[in-house]
Each structure stands twice: as structure tokens, then as C-alpha cells.
Amino acid sequence: MPCPDHITSVWCCKGRGLRATVASMTEHLMVFPDRDDAERIADDLRDEGFSEVRVVRESLAGEDDGEDHEWAVHVREDMIADESGAVEQGLRERFTTLAEKFDGWYDPDPAP
Template sequence: MRAIFFEEDDARAVAARLLADGFEASVARERLAGEDDDEGHPWAVLSDAPDFMVELLVDEYDGWLDAADDASQPPSPLPPLDLPAAPKRIKRPSGD
């Protein structure tokens, strides 16, 4: 889950809260496309906390959730199919 904040203090407060609650959390500078002002870049908090918990903190600290990061990860592979070893016989053999 990734939460975005415009203020560094808010991002660090959210990360500290998640760490105190026993989840992993890190803060990084988020580079937006087309933004050339280094001071204008928002801050991202990356965490493994449950979605609802991060949503509550985002509401409290006036940020937003970025779910696009989750969609870019490949889905977990499915187990292999159990296929037959030979073709299925529809008609009886001619010897009957």
C-alpha cells in the first residue's frame, strides 16, 4: 500500500505510527512526471499495513492513496492444470 502526502512531517508521522503498530513502513520522495521543482514533490509512505488502517491515517493527515502500485505487480502464478495424458475416446473400439 502506498500513501502520498505533501508534507514531510505528515509522511514521517504516518510512518512512525505504522511502525509503532508493528507494521513495516518507509518514507521516500515521490517524483511526479513534469514536476521540475524539487520542493514540489510529495512524500510517499510504503507499508504492509492493512488498507483500512492506511486509509484512516490518510484521512487524518490529508493525503491520498495510490493503488496503482499494487496493480503493477504481477499476479501470483496459478497452479498447473491437471490435463489428461491421452485423448478422450468417444466411440467404442471396433472390436465390440
């Protein structure tokens, strides 16, 4: 049950002075031409403890050919309060660099 003082609270224990709130959830999408690269990156991110990581096959916009697919790594991260946005920006920069390293690209605003 949420703490009445914090609408987005996951748990709160005022008696011991402990409080954690999830202020936001971020989603990230990296797209790679190679399935093995996508799977390896997803495994590494899971090992790091991200909230949700999955690999999905992405069809290229405007392409009907079954061969024209790439592999997307979808990352969802529940975050502790990040009012400055520094954590989310850091993840965007990290994932952009990672995608480019493997000849992929980062989607800064993935569709739900």
C-alpha cells in the same frame, strides 16, 4: 525449509500441531504533502509492528521542479492466510482514511 504440504509455509511443526503460512504480502502507499506528517505516521506504523515501513520522497507525475515533491509512506505487510481478503481490505480502508485526514491520498496499487 518449507513444509512439503504448504508451499508458502514459513515454518511448520507437525509434531506439535503448529503451522503458520504466509499466504500473501500486501503493499500500500500513502502520499502526504508534509514530511513531518509522513514521518510521524511511519513511526506509528512501525510501532504497531508492520513488516516494513519506509518514507520516501515522491516526485509528482509530470513535474520537473525540485519543489514539487510529496512524501510517501510505503508499507509492506506479510500476512497470515486471508482467503476472504478482509484483512487487506481493512488495511486499504484504514490507510485511505489516514491519508485523507492529513490532506494526502492513498494509492491502491503502488508500483513495485
